[in-house]
Amino acid sequence: MGKVALITGITGQDGAYLAEYLIKNGYVVHGIKRRSSMFNTDRIDHLYQDPHVENRNLVLHYGDLTDSLNLTRIIGEVQPDEIYNLAAMSHVKVSFDTPEYTANADGLGVLRILEAVRLLRLVDKTRIYQASTSELYGLVQEVPQKETTPFYPRSPYAVAKLYGYWITVNYREAYGMHASNGILFNHESPLRGETFVTRKVTRAVSRIALGIQKQVYLGNLDAKRDWGHAKDYVRAMHLILQQDQPDDYVIATGVTTSIRDFVKMAFAEIGADLEFQGKGVNEVALLAGVNETVFKNVVGESYLDQFKQRIGSIVVGVDPQYFRPTEVDLLIGNAEKAQKKLGWTPMYTLEDLVHDMMVSDIKLMKKESYLREGGYRILNYFE
Ligand code: NDP
Ligand code: GDR
Secondary structure (H helix, E strand, O other): OOOOOEEEEOOOHHHHHHHHHHHHOOOOEEEEEOOOOOOOOOHHHHHHHHHHHOOOEEEEEEOOOOOOOHHHHHHHHOOOOOEEEEOOOOOOOHHHHHHHHHHHHHHHHHHHHHHHHHOOOOOOOEOOOOOOEEHHHOOOOOOOOOOOOOOOOOOOHHHHHHHHHHHHHHHHHHHOOEEEEEEEOEEEEEOOOOOHHHHHHHHHHHHHOOOOOOOEEEEEEEEEEEEHHHHHHHHHHHHHHOOOOOOOEEEEEOOEEHHHHHHHHHHHOOOOEEEEOOOOOHHHEEEEEEOOHHHHOOOOOOHHHHHHOOOOOEEEEOOOOOOOOOOOOOOOOOHHHHHHEEEEEEEOOHHHHHHHHHHHHHHHHHHHHHHOOOOOOOOOOOO
């Protein structure tokens, strides 16, 4: 019999990759999914199995991190060997708009899971992974950041996650639970939510290449992030729970890059050069030129003429609505402990990641472009 895992946040980026990874490794995976007015299972549809099929290896349950009765019932029914608590209101900027809800889901939600495992007397059976974050480091205290670096959270999201981190440590120490924190630095993929900066950029560059969109507005271009690939990072989550002793680990690549440089890399994928001018809110990037061979190979010859006409025009602007009241300027992680104890190292470089995201988004945006050319509008029910 394979192990049984319960994943909260299974419909999200990491949940989808982790579910796929665990199923490939012989697990039966249970996932908690929120009720929504539309299907929101796109990322895991390829793993879906008809509920009437026997011996399924993917089972979904309706639930919510703000509902302890529901979580306790599901954990009691599933009796998981491993719980991966990935569910969260995960957008830092949005947490300033919804601070109370964020505290409830991202902070108290962790407590609800730990307490359910304790009350159900599953402490000796169930191992728990808590999705902690490099946002805990916030205002720079030390670089690169490692497990012993002091925390200084800079958003309601990070403060809620701080509670999640410490309540996990506390339940481990108080009740001997196998509960661990993965302090994961930013990780991205073609499945990344569209409003996080990397995906916003790769989508926009793809749309600009195809002539669907003229320019993209971003916020702080000076911030620096340590970006890895989500596929590498879900491997680390699994490794953390396979250790005899529970512990906390930084998972990072050790390379940091500014948002501005990420934008340049995404445009370079289609053969385009940018020229940045101005400062702060007045900063813009002009399309400076295009390598026609690269563009033809990556995007397609039929899109080249319209793209060349855009040379000299603005493709990136700054809109202060994307600034955060308090920003995290610099994240760069030191994952030496994970390397030594877990044997974990990332397989993807940032270049691989940008390439992977761009290839996927160009394909997706071409589909959108074909639909538009065919006279269809995406999801317009009112025509
Ligand atoms: P996503 O935003 O892609 O996914 C979040 C998931 O949580 C979704 O399945 C979402 O459901 C679900 N969710 C949100 N609120 C609730 C709730 N109240 N009850 C139940 N489910 C809920 O995040 P990622 O996959 O990128 O991240 C996974 C976890 O790792 C998060 O906790 C995040 O904070 C943390 N993290 C992420 C990092 C990253 O760079 N990606 C880095 C460090 C930590 P729905 O689909 O319905 O919205
Ligand atoms: P982050 O990711 O806040 O690090 O949290 P995000 O991609 O949202 O921002 C990264 C940096 O880019 C700057 N930025 C912009 N950000 C967004 N979203 N949109 C923009 O237009 C834009 N322009 C510039 C931001 O100011 C910031 O400095 C992610 C989430 O996945 C968290 O859940 C996770 O815990 C951390 O990573 C590690």
